[in-house]
Amino acid sequence: MLLDVNDLTREFIRRGKTFAAVDHVSLTLDSGQLLAIVGRSGNGKSTLLNMICGLLRPTSGTVTIDGVRVDVLNDRELSRLRNRTIGFVTQGQTLLANLTVIDNVMLPATFFPADPASHTILDPRPASTSDDPIRVRAMALLESLGVADLAESYPRELSGGEMRRVSIARALINEPKLVIADEPTGDLDAQSTEIVMRLLRRVADDGAAVLMVTHDADALPYADRVYTMDAGRLAERDTANHGV
C-alpha cells in the first residue's frame, strides 16, 4: 500500500470554538489506483490533502507514504519527500514568472532528481540541450498535455487552463509515486479535461497512486473509487455508475 491515512483529525478554532475540519478520516491507496474525493466547498478536502503531503500537522492520527510516517518528519525530510515521492498539483497558480514554461517544468528535476545518480545541479549540462534527458521528458509531458508549443513562453502569456496543464507537467517530472491533485481540471474546458484525466489515468496505470479532489463530474469516470467528504468526514460512494 502506498498511502495509508489512519484516523486523521485536524481541528481549528473559529470564534472561540474548536471544530474538526477533518474528522477521523481513514483511507488507503495502492499503486496503480486513482481515487477521487468530491465534496462541497469548505468540507475539509484541502485540509486533508495538506496533511497528507506534510504541509499541515494533524491534531491526531497518522499519514504513511511508502512506509514513511509523514506526520513526524522534520522540515528537511519533508521537503525531500515532497520533491522525490509526491507530485502535488495545487489549485493556485504557482509557476515562476521569470522562467519559461519548459524551465518551470524542469525545475523540480534540476533541484531534486528522482534518481540521485542521474543529474545534480552541480553536473555540467549536456553539450546539446536536446540530449538532456530531463528536457526530453519535460517536452514529452508538455506534448501529452497539448501545450508543447508553449515551451518557450512565459507564464504571463498563458491562459489559466494552459498554466494548469503546465503545473501538471511539472508535478509529474520526477515520476512521483504519489500524485496529489487539487481540482486538476478546475478551469479546463471539456476537451482539456479529457486530456488531463487520460494522462492522470495513464500515470496510475503506469504504477503511481493518484489522489484527486474534484468538483468535476466529467473527471469521475476515470477514478477507481470515489469518496465524498462532508463536514470533515469521508465516505465511499457507490462507484457502480463511475467505472471507466
Ligand SMILES: Nc1ncnc2c1ncn2[C@@H]1O[C@H](COP(=O)(O)OP(=O)(O)OP(=O)(O)O)[C@@H](O)[C@H]1O
Ligand atoms: N487555518 C485555518 N484556520 C481556521 N479554519 C480553517 C483553516 N483552514 C481551513 N479552515 C476551515 O476548515 C474548513 C475546511 O476547509 P478546507 O479548505 O479544507 O475545505 P475544502 O473542502 O478544501 O474547500 P474548497 O473546496 O473551497 O477548497 C473550512 O470551514 C475552513 O474555513
